[in-house]
């Protein structure tokens with residue numbers, strides 16, 4: 536058994552309570568055996584002791600909305616069309632690495648990579664955050680997953696779109712995805728900023744299709760539905776149809792916020808992508824200006840209404856991979872959260888959305904040792920976690936992945 540003792544640190548355990556100023560975390564193999572005040576820490580023998588020099592220990596963070604297959608500002612989504620499939624897999628190596636080294640130990644990829652990438656990471660073939668995958672996105676013809684370009688090119692399959700226009704088609708395609716082993720079913724119940732043929736205020740898959748897909752996911756191992764929904768008709772369909780998470784949710788109303796609270800549905804507000812225009816298509820640039828403003832203005836009411844908020848960024852589409860935790864500070868800046876609330880959104884609440892809260896999301900005895908050491912005190916300034924220079928140490932399942940702090944030199 537390997538024992539590691541992290542000491543001389545401030546503990547922010549993810550539960551949202553006041554940090555413990557002089558704390559110790561003991562890791563035995565891949566699990567936490569103690570997290571609390573140094574005074575109460577158990578005696579250990581043959582342990583590796585790491586002095587964290589007064590910095591802060593947080594749980595491993597989540598980004599529940601990424602697209603690892605997309606290049607961010609490092610390329611154009613259209614360029615992927617001219618690359619062989621195998622080349623695109625090798626591009627994932629660096630994206631996975633920078634994401635993990637940013638302190639994100641779990642990500643949910645909501646269209647693009649397949650379950651094989653998840654399995655390769657789990658098997659230790661490549662380094663990266665633990666992955667949950669949707670593989671594809673379902674929408675109706677002409678909807679957000681339909682990438683028929685006016686000139687006649689069809690990019691739908693390339694981006695991972697699947698078109699379903701009837702309840703029966705929706706059920707069949709949802710079951711096919713479950714058969715491949717996806718963790719979550721991604722749908723688009725509104726139009727999108729990036730898609731070439733529609734507007735965010737358009738209705739995407741309508742409520743009866745959402746409901747049918749939710750039902751199939753439930754039958755097939757209880758797989759949740761994540762709904763891309765920006766404009767009001769799409770959010771209505773997603774909330775009323777029973778999606779577990781509303782991705783974006785920019786046009787939410789108080790009535791729908793109330794329903795989300797009652798139903799226990801999550802909001803993933805993707806604020807980081809609202810800081811820069813979406814340049815994936817010329818249409819996207821124009822649309823993003825309007826919708827990003829709405830996003831920044833509406834999140835405060837969702838936080839105030841008590842909607843469960845998880846952190847997701849659309850990394851790969853607009854934000855670059857590895858910049859994920861900028862989202863945490865934006866929940867304070869635009870959402871009015873306290874820094875501790877924002878950290879809880881990025882850890883405990885996101886783990887709950889991913890149904891991993893029994894093993895991840897907080898630093899408690901028995902949980903997996905995903906640990907991030909942050910320079911300074913992020914419970915006073917949540918923006919600290921968004922700068923990778925402050926991510927001093929990243930541990931995933933008890934193994935050190937990066938040590939910028941030089942603690943183990």
Ligand SMILES: [Zn+2]
Nearest residue numbers: 600602645849
């Ligand atoms: Zn997305």
